[in-house]
Amino acid sequence: MVIRYKKTTQRQKHFIMAIVLSTAVIIILVGGVSTSFFLSSYVIEKSLDNPDVLLHLNIVGDDIVVEIYGGRRVNELVLLSMHIEGQESHVVIDVPHGARDVVYYQAASGLTGSRIVEMRGIFSNGEDKLLSLITLKFT
């Protein structure tokens, strides 16, 4: 019995190769992007679950009180930087060694509505790390 087959041309081979390569690139790109999303949220979650420094924020009048509850690196914490959504600059204040809380005086002055408040810690080795990301409702 003779097996008949159609011989593929060079052009057809290039076309098939292009399709295969394009599909592979798309899969790699999609996989890479979703992995990076997963990893970044994983990193944030892990870092807050097992915090370097555990914080809690309260609005008290026009002030924002940051309570410090310990953490793996609390003794290395030297500065706290706060950024409130809608404001241009971060506010950085010293953290005295062993302090149980620090107060950002007048940080909430005139603020209304809900805003995301980001707290970053600056450690003795110069490292700057996100410690807390929470939504506070000013009114």
Add this chain to the structure above:
Amino acid sequence: MIWKPLSFSIFCMTLLLIIAAGCIESHDNSPTLEPVSANHWQDMNITLHTFVSIIDHEMDNITISVCNAARELDGVPIDDPSVNLTLLKLRRDVPFSFDVCRVDKNNTLVAITSELQNQWMIGTCQMTHQYTEEDFNTTNNECIITEFCTFQSGERGVMIIAPVYDLEGNFDGTLRLQLDVEYLFAGLVEYLRTEYGYTTWVVEKNGMKIYDEDTVEIGMNLTTNQLFQTNSTMNMVSNVLRNESGNTSYIFYTTGWSDHAQINIVWDTVYPGYGAEWRIIISDNVVQYTPEDRPQITSEELKNFVQKAYAYVQRVGKEEALAEFNDQNGDFINGELYIFAYDMNGTLLSLPYQPDLVGTNLWFMKDRSGVNPVQRAIARAEQGGGYVYYLYLNPSMDYVNEFKLSYVMAVDNDWFIGSGIYLHEVQFSHTYNLNMESGSSLISQVRNMQYLSTVENISSVVEMVEDPKSAVYIEGLYPFVLTENGTVLAYSRNPAIDDTNQLGKTNSYGMSGVREVISLAQAGGGMMYSLVWDSTTQRENYVLIYVEPADKSTYFGSMLILE
């Protein structure tokens, strides 16, 4: 021969039966019903008749107000500005109302008093139930009163409906008022308890409980709910629903659901409107407060207790922490201190003394003054945390209602924890009796400010606030006007702070009353407690405040000093 094995078998079976009978325990540990003296029934019945006549009178006033307002709307085009004024006036005159609305003959909502929150509904929203001219043909000019239901806002109550006619006398839709029956009865219950030593619950003829001091029972149907399926309660329910009046005794849970006791009740019936038949029950299942020396836990100790719980949550995670908080024998029970937890939508996550409530949504739970404790706690938690006041049952004092100071902390954006102390040393904590009249006046005054601002304008009302001869003035109440950024436009108790910003002002507990008032007003308004500095007496006073929005950026409120 056969008799020997047969008799032996019979002997063994008999022995087994005797042994088995001895092993069977009686599961019925409930107390048995004791006879009740004629004097006790007589005393209860006298109280009942007084109470029923008050309710009759109150409901008469309410339904007359609704009917009169409907007559004012007869022949008025639905887009006429006077429609809104009529609705606002009715809402002012019935402080136990949530919303008042006008529905056209096609069942479309055309005007509503909470317009700020519900603008999107006007002209588009079809009401759940359509009332036609035929519905009113048999009412003999009475308003229709619906069964107890849940409104679109999530609040619960009954709807009072009156027909509206056009200039030719043709049916032109309805006027509808949502009545807060819980608030109506809560004010009366306080009077009943302090004057007579009884409590009350109210049930529709279909078995739906529309009021109980234990708000958990509101909305339960006594004929179907598992709690009421013992022989004793079923007999009681059947008796109450079958007979317009009477008296009986039954065995049921005591306050706090911790034990069973005999409860004696008398009842009568009111017919507040067409379609409504309410059984008003007077019950002697009341725990009276007995003063005793109790050490007062400080607010600082309270805060430390909650902070300890917060650190614990962060260490062990949510699931393990909640299990520990719900354990009555766990490390987070210390006398009257225990940890409660809610998500930010009001679903209960932890409450060790009332575990059956875990998983239920308590967003609309109210205390006797009309304050929503869970909403107030969530508002504070959303600020990160802090102190909050409300009335609540004290499990370490037989579940007597006491004034409570709680401290709450947000764990994250989704849930919070808290604990509270009962303020034994606060003078009014047990003598305080916000009677129906003063609570109603507080609400009416603020709603009158809303009404007047629509008739005239907000600036005119601002001037009226500090004028003792104005239409706003009520002795003993202190109205104010506030902007969304915390500027006081007028404050009758202390005009010196007019035009100053008080957003950052705090009391001795670090509570910013103004921030809380603004939050409450932006949520649609309501009741709250606070502790405010009084420049007249030069000290802090506990106050009850009622607020409502005037427009998107201005808020009306009034304050009643509680001590």
